[in-house]
Amino acid sequence: AKDLLSTGEKDVATHLHSYTNLAALPQTPPLVIVSGDGIHVVDDQGKRYVEGMSGLWCASLGFSNKRLAAAGAKALDTLPYYHTFNQRTNVAVADLAEKLLALAPVPMARVFFANSGSEANDSAVKMVWYYHNAIGMPAKKKIIARRNAYHGVTVAAASLGGLDGNHRDFDLPIATAPEARFLHVDCPHHYRYAQDGETEQDFSTRLAQQIEERILAEGPETVAAFIAEPVMGAGGVLVPPAGYFEKVQAVLRKYDVLMIADEVICGFGRTGNMFGSTTLGIQPDILCCAKALSSGYVPISAVMVNDKVHSAIAANSGKLGSFGHGYTYSGHPVACAVALETLQVYEDEKLIDHVQALAPAFQAGLRSFAERRWVGNWRGVGLIGAIELMADKAARTPFAADRKAGYRFAALALEEGLIVRAMGDSIGLCPPLIITAAELADLFARLTRAMDRFDAEMGV
Numbered sequence: 099a100k101d102l103l104s105t106g107e108k109d110v111a112t113h114l115h116s117y118t119n120l121a122a123l124p125q126t127p128p129l130v131i132v133s134g135d136g137i138h139v140v141d142d143q144g145k146r147y148v149e150g151m152s153g154l155w156c157a158s159l160g161f162s163n164k165r166l167a168a169a170g171a172k173a174l175d176t177l178p179y180y181h182t183f184n185q186r187t188n189v190a191v192a193d194l195a196e197k198l199l200a201l202a203p204v205p206m207a208r209v210f211f212a213n214s215g216s217e218a219n220d221s222a223v224k225m226v227w228y229y230h231n232a233i234g235m236p237a238k239k240k241i242i243a244r245r246n247a248y249h250g251v252t253v254a255a256a257s258l259g260g261l262d263g264n265h266r267d268f269d270l271p272i273a274t275a276p277e278a279r280f281l282h283v284d285c286p287h288h289y290r291y292a293q294d295g296e297t298e299q300d301f302s303t304r305l306a307q308q309i310e311e312r313i314l315a316e317g318p319e320t321v322a323a324f325i326a327e328p329v330m331g332a333g334g335v336l337v338p339p340a341g342y343f344e345k346v347q348a349v350l351r352k353y354d355v356l357m358i359a360d361e362v363i364c365g366f367g368r369t370g371n372m373f374g375s376t377t378l379g380i381q382p383d384i385l386c387c388a389k390a391l392s393s394g395y396v397p398i399s400a401v402m403v404n405d406k407v408h409s410a411i412a413a414n415s416g417k418l419g420s421f422g423h424g425y426t427y428s429g430h431p432v433a434c435a436v437a438l439e440t441l442q443v444y445e446d447e448k449l450i451d452h453v454q455a456l457a458p459a460f461q462a463g464l465r466s467f468a469e470r471r472w473v474g475n476w477r478g479v480g481l482i483g484a485i486e487l488m489a490d491k492a493a494r495t496p497f498a499a500d501r502k503a504g505y506r507f508a509a510l511a512l513e514e515g516l517i518v519r520a521m522g523d524s525i526g527l528c529p530p531l532i533i534t535a536a537e538l539a540d541l542f543a544r545l546t547r548a549m550d551r552f553d554a555e556m557g558v
């Protein structure tokens with residue numbers, strides 16, 4: 099009888115899902131995706147969807163790139179596995195490290211490899227702590243992050259994050275005696291949190307001052323690093339207000355606080371430059387990337403460190419006899435080969451030029467919803483953006499949580515054959531970078547139909 103179970107039934111009975119209401123799963127069985135082509139994915143009923151989120155912000159080359167498949171197959175055939183511990187390496191990892199250093203938005207000295215964005219951020223945290231021990235500043239341990247940030251789900255990465263659902267009942271942020279090491283400051287969402295009449299520049303000044311006050315209150319000798327996504331993704335696609343990173347980094351430099359850029363979403367063209375740091379004017383000491391590094395086809399992430407950080411870490415490891423950090427799959431030859439090919443495809447297909455060429459149409463598409471009854475705000479840069487649904491636009495009042503407005507909108511979009519992401523009531527879009535102008539128009543036509551149905555349901 100077991101063989102007769104459908105995939106959905108089998109899945110509900112056996113699979114402990116990520117980010118899913120597990121209690122409700124039997125009533126809301128999962129969508130079974132069986133294949134993909136270009137920017138589309140297909141479910142087990144044969145229905146095609148425009149994947150408006152590139153899966154989880156990662157499949158930048160869509161779902162059927164043959165060059166990546168061939169690179170993976172060749173690597174599996176040549177050297178399916180080897181590690182990078184104890185002075186071992188492989189051809190692909192050395193080539194990929196060289197390539198990433200050449201692409202880096204600021205001069206970087208070395209690249210460390212891991213398997214996921216969470217692991218990259220965890221590794222960055224450990225490197226920050228190790229670095230400050232190495233330079234004789236062992237009290238400098240606190241890391242400042244932002245509310246609504248998303249940095250992953252491992253214990254340190256989730257502690258950095260600023261979304262309640264990643265903390266509540268997981269006993270996070272982790273408590274590290276004698277003092278908290280993970281601090282949170284306000285997020286740069288001008289539309290929601292600016293005071294009446296406050297310009298973007300004034301709002302940025304206030305947030306930078308808040309960071310300075312926090313550093314002074316904690317004691318500058320205890321604050322090690324600041325971590326930020328150039329554009330906050332899971333927090334609702336928050337493009338920072340004018341002047342934000344310039345003002346924040348001036349404060350960080352004053353107190354010798356390292357800057358970590360979490361480029362897990364923004365890296366590799368998403369914002370119209372190779373890295374979001376370039377678009378937003380960030381000069382990171384440490385840069386974490388993942389996702390589009392392999393177009394999501396294989397798990398791989400990377401942490402780039404500048405010379406200041408690397409030389410201190412290297413010297414300390416000399417004293418201790420080893421740098422005691424690394425994963426079985428750090429620099430996995432198959433993952434590195436696929437990542438290298440991904441970067442080559444970006445270059446061969448001039449994908450960044452393509453993103454820059456399409457960005458105005460993407461933003462015009464988002465802007466076309468600005469006057470809709472329930473849309474309070476839209477924002478976007480490159481090919482990442484969101485529209486935010488609000489119960490009362492004039493008063494800037496959000497919908498009550500139990501109306502599940504964003505969730506309902508995403509369900510309507512799905513019926514229209516479009517996958518979007520509801521982050522609260524912000525509807526995120528992050529389509530594959532290979533999307534054509536005609537496909538983009540189709541995406542917005544579907545979004546418009548979903549909005550028409552949403553209007554009808556909510557009452558115009």
Ligand code: PLP
Pocket residue numbers: 154213214215216217219248249250251327331332360361362363388389
């Ligand atoms: N950092 C950012 C900005 C992310 O968006 C994500 C995932 O969405 C992560 C880190 C965590 O990456 P992963 O899910 O690969 O661990």
